[in-house]
Amino acid sequence: MNNTTPAALVRATLRLQFRAGMTIDDATALVPQFARLGISHLYASPLFAARPGSTHGYDTVAYDQIDPALGGEAALVRLTDRLHAHGMGLILDIVPNHMAVDAHNAWWMDVLAWGQASAHATWFDINWHDPAPDLRGRVLLPFLDRPLPEAMMAGSLVLRHDGDGGLFHIQHHEHSFPLSPASYAALLAQVEAPGALLAAFTTVALRGGPGAEADSALAALRHWAATQRGQAAMMRLASLHDGCDPAGRTRLERLLAAQPWRLACWREAATRINWRRFFDITGLVGVCVERAEVFEAVHGYLFSLYQRGLVDGVRVDHIDGLAAPAAYCQRLRARLDALGRLRPESALPGAAIYVEKILATHESLPAAWPVEGTTGYDFMDQVSAVLHDARAAPVLDRLWAACGPDARACGLIAREARVQLLAGGFAAEFGQLTRLLATALKARGADCMPAADLRAVLEAVLVSFTFYRTYFGDEVMQDHAEDGAALHAASTAARPRLEARLQPVLDTVVSILSARPEHAPAACVRRAEQAFEHLTAPLAAKSTEDTAFYRYGRLISRNEVGSDPARLGLAVAGFHAGCTARAHARPAAMLTTATHDHKRGEDSRARLAVLSEMAPRWHAQASEWFARNGAETAIGPDRIDELMLYQTMLGAWPLTPFASVTTREAWCERIVQWQTKALREAKRHTNWLTPDTAYEDACTAFARRLAANGAFMARMDQVVARMAPAGALNGLAQTLLRLTTPGVPDLYQGCDLWDFSLVDPDNRRPVDFGLRHALLEHAGSFDASAATWRTGQVKFDLIRRILSFRARYPDLFAKGHYQPLEVEGADRDHAIAFLRQHDGFSLLVVAPRLPLGMEIQADTLAPGRDMALRVTLPQPVGPWHSLLGALPVQATVPFARGQVPLVCLVHDAGGRGLP
Structure with missing residues (x-):
């Protein structure tokens, strides 16, 4: 791995989702707030030009401009100026694997217009040698809403001329398919176009590809089409190729047959597609970034931004989609390192490279990849698993088995x-x-x-x-x-x-x-x-x-990206092993507990983990609901979908009572939206392609009936009331571990307060940054925040305190040794303890786990009994300074009755004075 990157400069990142109401200038206004929180780098979702109306930016149409819808490059300059004024940098999410199949994608449209003769024909992963005779040398376009003959007869394929670009197109609803200029001579001859124009396009057909002759011919066509006679001819051509008319349909068939593409119904994509997609999304085409000229075209503008100091690092989306990830990472690292010498003196050193990579349980990031690390799904799995009680597996398995024959391993x-x-x-x-x-x-x-x-x-x-x-x-x-x-x-x-x-x-x-x-x-x-x-x-x-x-659906808090749901829990020793390995191999890897792709919010998972501590009681409660709520008397949901619905409701239940019927209904709408997506993704009773509306409607009706049932909602409220304090402490524990274990903590937007979101689009809702600004302005003691923990301020305060300390002493976290500590006593399973040490500093962290067994108090989050556990320190150390307020009686006996069991203590052997 690369050890030259000054990883200590990336102390903490904040992931911000642009679009859907967030522009670059909106982010610029928030920079002072992020700086005060202790963030070192804004971690931006893709900013390059995307399909118009995109809500996420992963459907890139051009790599050479910042999306005008976000403010363009001028807005980016304003953002980076503000970031640099606060000593911060920008990490940009890039998408080299795929682009949008869209009329705004000039490269793709050029391929459709010229086929294999296009300069971009090899830029996309297209199989030009498909064995199907009708696809050999052609691109399948499965975007029709019905089979091709039916689409023609319905008149939904319309011939149009683009007066600006000069090309003819076939328009089908929102789709536009350019016709090859090589076919224009025969087309224009039908309307007695000027002889010179026909001759020009005859030459184009002879050449068979783009070039000066084609450019000249298209310019002449644009000029003629703008005349009165030309406009009439364009209308006449559309009429002559009207598929509703038998003669027009014959002409249209002949015209389509001459194109370097073949139109098909969208249902044919699964069986006939002859180009690589992103997963199974036909709207995204694979890019051959392994080719040197494509790599340069995809990254040229990015390199310019980096050289000018406008970008300080990158996050590479879906690295496993690339043909040669190691070669790509090495090429990217080499170019950024070379450009680093050309950056302005005022620019931050860099550049950090993070890759979105899902690692299996016993898989490590390849050593040949010169990157800082992954985006943190591996840590998200480890920290969640260590907060689950693996001993609950037999009871949860029995509940799962009771859900019917589909409830398998x-x-x-x-x-x-x-x-x-x-x-x-x-x-x-x-x-x-x-x-x-x-x-x-x-x-x-x-x-x-x-x-x-x-x-x-x-x-x-x-x-x-x-x-x-x-x-x-x-x-x-x-x-x-x-x-x-x-x-x-x-x-x-x-x-x-x-x-x-x-x-x-x-x-x-x-x-x-x-x-x-x-x-x-x-x-x-x-x-x-x-x-x-x-x-x-x-x-x-x-x-x-x-x-x-x-x-x-055994326990859906373990059904998370990067996780293996079959593994219910992780022993503390296993968590330490993961941290130790990361400290050795990838000390600057990103640590996350929430992303734009997570299945449920980080605090929802933390709350649901409590079910593993109360498995027998949960088994009884779920069985009671099965018996009382009558789901199986209707079309649906079946037991599996019902069990997952109950867990989702528990995880997303608000910490304060519903203020009104309207707020309860809004919450129910979120649950129903999740449920419909979950049912279709499962593909058991319904799916995205052929939805079973009867089953979906029955499930929706069931969910709404539960939300309107006072007795059920009261019981749900009682169950959550028992789980919520322990769940909140789990949430604080995973936050503490993310902020202090080896790696760079990432904060997903809005997750500095409680996050009970569901899968996207729910986890991409607008964030109330005004509230967070007010919390910064009126910061108080940690104990005071803990006393009002339902507001989420205790989580916000925990993040603010530790990130502020990281900002003052970055080397302790970037270079500090990680030493797991032994915990002894009857309650030893309730603590995770370790030291971080560097240059005379010692940081002692003790995080709680399995909090239900600690009898956490609902008003204070403090243990309701004396805890029989003791932390063994390698040598006597003291005095200690607490980053969270009050000190325990002894550092070796960290959890005291009446105090929130979160310990983050600092000792400075050099007496340099601590905050």
Whole structure:
């Protein structure tokens, strides 16, 4: 890994979601507030030009400009000026893997206009050699609302001329498909266009591609189309190609046949798509950023911003979508390091590189990637798991099993989802991979075999492959021990499912998929290898995060991005092991507990973790609701969906009573919105493509009936009242651990107060920054905040205090040694303790866990009994200064009755004076 980046400069980040009401100038006004909170870097969602109306920015249409809808580059300059005035920097989220399939994407439109002759034909991951005769050398465009013949007869394909760009288009609702200028001569001849214009486009057809002749011809067409005669001709052409008329339909068919693309119904995308998408989203096309010219085009403007000091670091979206992540990271690091010498003297040193990467439980970030670390999903899993009581598994399993035959083990559910997705949403990608492997097998000298046999072998491997991907297809020589282990585990699991005659095929397939670049495998082998790696990542994401997480309801606080729901809890020793490994390998990795992609808010997860401490009582309560609420007397929900609904309601329940019927109904609307999305993602009774409105309506009616049932709501309120104090302490514990363990803490917008949000779009709602400004202005003691903990100020105060200390003593956190501490006594399971030490400073942190067993008091969050635990310090240290206020009687006996059990103590051996 790269050790030269001054990681200490990135002390703490704040993730801000732009669009949907947040502009760059809006963010600029908030900079002083973030600085006072102790943030060192604003961590911005994508700012480059996106599809008009985008709510998130991941649908990029141009990499060479800041989105005008956000204020453009001028606004970015104002933001960075304000950031630098407060000693802060900017980390920008970039999206090199994919772009929007949109008329505003000039590169994509050029490909549609010119096909393989386009200068951008190889910039997108398009299979120009598709075996289907009608797609060979063409791009499938599955955007019609019905099959092509029906669309033509319905008159929904309309010929239009763009007076500004000069191109003809086929318009279909919001979609615009440019016609190739090579087909314009025959088109214009139908309306007796000027002879010179026809001759010009005859030359264009002869050339077959863009160039000076085409530019000149299009300019002449624009000029003629603007005349009265030309305007009449354009109207005449539209009429001549009206699909509602049989003759017009024939002309339209002939015109469409001459294009470098083929129109199709959107339902054909799953089976016929011949270009790589982002996951299964047909509106996003894969970019070949591994090509040098594409890398430069995608990053050229970013490099300019960095060189000018307007950007200080990057977050790379979906790194596993790239063909060669290691090569990409090395190229990106090298360019940023080289440009660093050209930055203004006033610019911050940099640049930090973070990658969005989902790590399996025993997976580490490849050492060949010269980056600071991941965006923190691995930490989010670890800190959540350590706050769950793994001993509850048998009781929770019994409750889960009572939900019916579909309530199976998480691994089986995920495997079934993979099978379903391979046959459905990823059928085209699966077919392409099978064909590439067949070619590679033939090159290896393997006998020809039926396609069905090869598909059976490949499916067995894919459904058993639990990592996101391997990296054998990368261009960089690197350690493939983890890749090999993952592939071996998948093949071992696949073997019993295959006939004996297919075992040798399995071995050969695995050898192809594990070919290394230094062994110079054939090009067909490399293509098969990369196609496998391009499929496993979206298959893993869609089968687990977007399917199994909505089917497996044992305890949904563990159904989170980056987590394995089958693992209910993590021992304290396991949490320490993760922190120690991170301190050694990636000390500047990002630590997060909430993101724009999380399934539920960080404090909702923390509250639901309490169910693992009260599993028998929860089993009884859920069973009572099953019996009383009558879900199974209607169409739905079934037991699984009902159990997940109850948990969601518990997790999102407000800390203060509903102020009115209106507020209760607004809360119910959020629950219903979540429920509909959850049902469709689960794909059990309904889905996004073919919704079962009867089942969805029944589930909605059930949820609304619960919200209107006074007895149920009162009982829900009682259950939450018991859980909420312990849940709040869990939330404070994970916040404390995020702020003090090795790594850079990230604060997702709005999560400085309690976060009981649901999955997007709920977790992207506007944030009340005015309230947070007022909290900064009227900061009081930590004890006073704890006494009114339901307001969330105690969490805000915890963050403010520790981030302020980090700002004064950054090296203690960036370079400080991490030492787990032994906890002894009958209550030792209730504490996580460690030291951070550097340059004479010692930071002692003791965070609570399993707080329900501590009898946390509802008014103070303090233990309601004496705690029998003692922390063993390596040597006598003192005196201690508390970052949170009052000191315990002894540092070695940290949790005292009557005090909030959060300990963050500092000792300075050098007597330098502490805040």
